[in-house]
Amino acid sequence: MGTGKKEAARRERQKKTSDGMGNVRVKGENFYRTAKKAKTLNMFKEGKAQRDSSGKITKAAAYQSRDIPQARVEPNRKWFENTRVISQDALQSFRAAMAERASDPYSVLLKTNKLPMSLIRDSQGKNGLKEHQAKIAVEAAPFGDTFGPKSQRKRVKLAVSSLEDLAGETEKMQDTYQDRLEQARYLSGTLVETDQTAPDEGTLTTAREPIFSKGQSKRIWNELYKVIDSSDVVIHVLDARDPLGTRCRSVEKYIREEASHKHLIFVLNKCDLVPTRVAAAWVRTLSREYPTLAFHASITNSFGKGSLIQLLRQFSSLHSERKQISVGFIGYPNTGKSSIINTLRKKKVCQVAPIPGETKVWQYITLMKRIYLIDCPGVVPPNQNDTEQDILLRGVVRVENVEHPEQYIQAVLDKTKAHHIERTYDVRGWTKATEFLELLARKGGRLLKGGEADLDGVAKMVLNDFMRGKIPWFTPAPAPDIKEGGHNQENETDEVITGRAGRLGEMPRKRKRDYNDEDEEEKEAAEEGDEEVVEEEEDEDEDEEKTEDGDDSNGGIAINPEAKP
Numbered sequence: 153m154g155t156g157k158k159e160a161a162r163r164e165r166q167k168k169t170s171d172g173m174g175n176v177r178v179k180g181e182n183f184y185r186t187a188k189k190a191k192t193l194n195m196f197k198e199g200k201a202q203r204d205s206s207g208k209i210t211k212a213a214a215y216q217s218r219d220i221p222q223a224r225v226e227p228n229r230k231w232f233e234n235t236r237v238i239s240q241d242a243l244q245s246f247r248a249a250m251a252e253r254a255s256d257p258y259s260v261l262l263k264t265n266k267l268p269m270s271l272i273r274d275s276q277g278k279n280g281l282k283e284h285q286a287k288i289a290v291e292a293a294p295f296g297d298t299f300g301p302k303s304q305r306k307r308v309k310l311a312v313s314s315l316e317d318l319a320g321e322t323e324k325m326q327d328t329y330q331d332r333l334e335q336a337r338y339l340s341g342t343l344v345e346t347d348q349t350a351p352d353e354g355t356l357t358t359a360r361e362p363i364f365s366k367g368q369s370k371r372i373w374n375e376l377y378k379v380i381d382s383s384d385v386v387i388h389v390l391d392a393r394d395p396l397g398t399r400c401r402s403v404e405k406y407i408r409e410e411a412s413h414k415h416l417i418f419v420l421n422k423c424d425l426v427p428t429r430v431a432a433a434w435v436r437t438l439s440r441e442y443p444t445l446a447f448h449a450s451i452t453n454s455f456g457k458g459s460l461i462q463l464l465r466q467f468s469s470l471h472s473e474r475k476q477i478s479v480g481f482i483g484y485p486n487t488g489k490s491s492i493i494n495t496l497r498k499k500k501v502c503q504v505a506p507i508p509g510e511t512k513v514w515q516y517i518t519l520m521k522r523i524y525l526i527d528c529p530g531v532v533p534p535n536q537n538d539t540e541q542d543i544l545l546r547g548v549v550r551v552e553n554v555e556h557p558e559q560y561i562q563a564v565l566d567k568t569k570a571h572h573i574e575r576t577y578d579v580r581g582w583t584k585a586t587e588f589l590e591l592l593a594r595k596g597g598r599l600l601k602g603g604e605a606d607l608d609g610v611a612k613m614v615l616n617d618f619m620r621g622k623i624p625w626f627t628p629a630p631a632p633d634i635k636e637g638g639h640n641q642e643n644e645t646d647e648v649i650t651g652r653a654g655r656l657g658e659m660p661r662k663r664k665r666d667y668n669d670e671d672e673e674e675k676e677a678a679e680e681g682d683e684e685v686v687e688e689e690e691d692e693d694e695d696e697e698k699t700e701d702g703d704d705s706n707g708g709i710a711i712n713p714e715a716k717p
């Protein structure tokens with residue numbers, strides 16, 4: 153809207169031309185020219201007709217021209233919509249099903265127009281083109297026309313001209329493949345380890361199903377690097393049941409080499425699923441490399457929360473010159489990164505689910521005025537040495553997407569103790585994984601048509617139970633090096649090696665609790681329970697910030713002063 157003279161002129165003009173009531177249009181709807189008006193004006197802009205001295209039109213204006221403009225169809229993919237593709241298998245089964253129906257005299261096909269009938273007619277030769285082509289290619293064309301010196305068919309283009317060249321080409325491809333493997337190993341940080349166990353020259357790894365490459369996509373790694381770049385403290389969340397399996401060594405290496413000013417700490421989550429001794433042994437082992445904390449993520453009954461907050465406060469005072477510090481949570485999918493953030497905030501701020509890949513993008517959460525938390529999607533370092541079984545049992549893959557889950561059940565049975573399985577499912581007397589599944593399916597009434605056991609469905613259930621902690625299992629901590637560190641070696645050896653907990657998957661039978669002798673019932677119940685729950689007394693601390701700290705004194709933390717933070 154102009155001011156002064158121009159605006160006054162506009163108002164004056166519009167008073168005459170507007171609705172007759174003297175209402176002047178104000179800025180807003182319909183203030184400017186309408187599309188139609190603009191089009192008309194543009195048409196005139198393209199030029200006037202040319203006239204001679206007597207006023208006759210010698211050349212018409214563009215809008216007056218009667219020439220038909222040259223036009224072409226707009227290249228747009230919408231012309232190709234409604235095109236469907238059908239696989240050969242699906243086509244065959246459709247044909248078979250249709251043939252069956254057609255031959256049944258008691259059934260009539262209604263609404264055939266909703267079925268892709270042309271797919272059937274094709275094979276009957278209605279659409280002659282394809283059949284004709286096939287005939288030419290297979291039956292009608294003589295050998296000479298196809299392959300002889302007078303062949304009319306185009307030669308297949310080959311990049312090689314002789315058998316030797318072909319062999320050389322294959323070797324070259326093999327070398328490139330080996331280089332790629334090497335690079336993948338380097339990325340996963342297992343280059344040194346694999347050197348000793350490197351497969352023999354010439355052996356090839358088989359291709360993997362794409363679902364086993366979850367957490368490795370470029371997108372996820374970009375998210376990870378965003379989180380690392382924006383964090384001052386990086387918390388690497390490990391699953392207490394398999395801390396080494398859920399370690400991302402390449403990320404540790406990256407932080408050590410490329411971002412050594414950032415603090416890396418380990419948080420051993422899901423400690424409630426392993427016996428205290430095992431968690432303690434792992435904390436001792438891992439804290440030789442980085443500060444390590446034991447944690448149990450739960451909004452109502454957590455463990456290690458006070459220690460973690462205390463540690464973050466220390467980091468924050470270490471960087472007192474900054475306005476705030478950011479703490480990034482990284483780790484394998486499903487290790488409980490989002491759950492830890494929810495525990496610290498004491499409310500559900502991040503989406504949590506018992507399936508991997510729930511967190512899709514990074515997320516900022518304010519813990520206190522000076523401490524921000526960043527959630528990251530789960531990452532999986534690519535490692536050619538990991539089998540599909542390893543990847544699956546670490547909880548990286550969504551079980552419902554796995555084909556033939558029965559094949560992994562033997563690994564579950566090997567990792568767990570038979571009596572734990574018996575207690576969980578109340579089945580006994582199996583020798584093989586398939587027998588176990590069969591028993592379980594029959595017990596739960598999970599049968600398919602014809603009374604066959606639904607092995608697939610039951611196997612998926614067992615795998616989910618294994619990952620979600622319904623079946624107790626854990627990886628024992630490695631034996632402590634007697635010469636290393638300043639720990640009480642006697643106790644360590646005793647705890648880690650000779651205890652029942654030292655054996656694979658074995659859980660202590662008794663809880664560490666004082667029983668009343670009279671209270672036999674409770675004692676029995678405790679003996680039944682196979683999990684030794686790490687308990688925490690929460691000392692709620694009034695904080696002026698957004699969180700209330702559950703203080704468990706020094707419960708979860710074990711920091712080795714020699715370890716490089």
Ligand SMILES: Nc1nc2c(ncn2[C@@H]2O[C@H](COP(=O)(O)OP(=O)(O)OP(=O)(O)O)[C@@H](O)[C@H]2O)c(=O)[nH]1
Pocket residue numbers: 421422423424425447448449450484485486487488489490491492503504505506507508509510511512528529530621
């Ligand atoms: N028993 C037990 N379960 C836990 C603990 N922490 C997390 N969980 C469970 O583990 C599952 C995964 O937790 P999330 O917090 O979604 O894991 P995440 O690491 O954020 O997973 P992504 O989104 O895939 O990266 C959920 O079902 C949680 O309830 C814990 O300390 N103990």
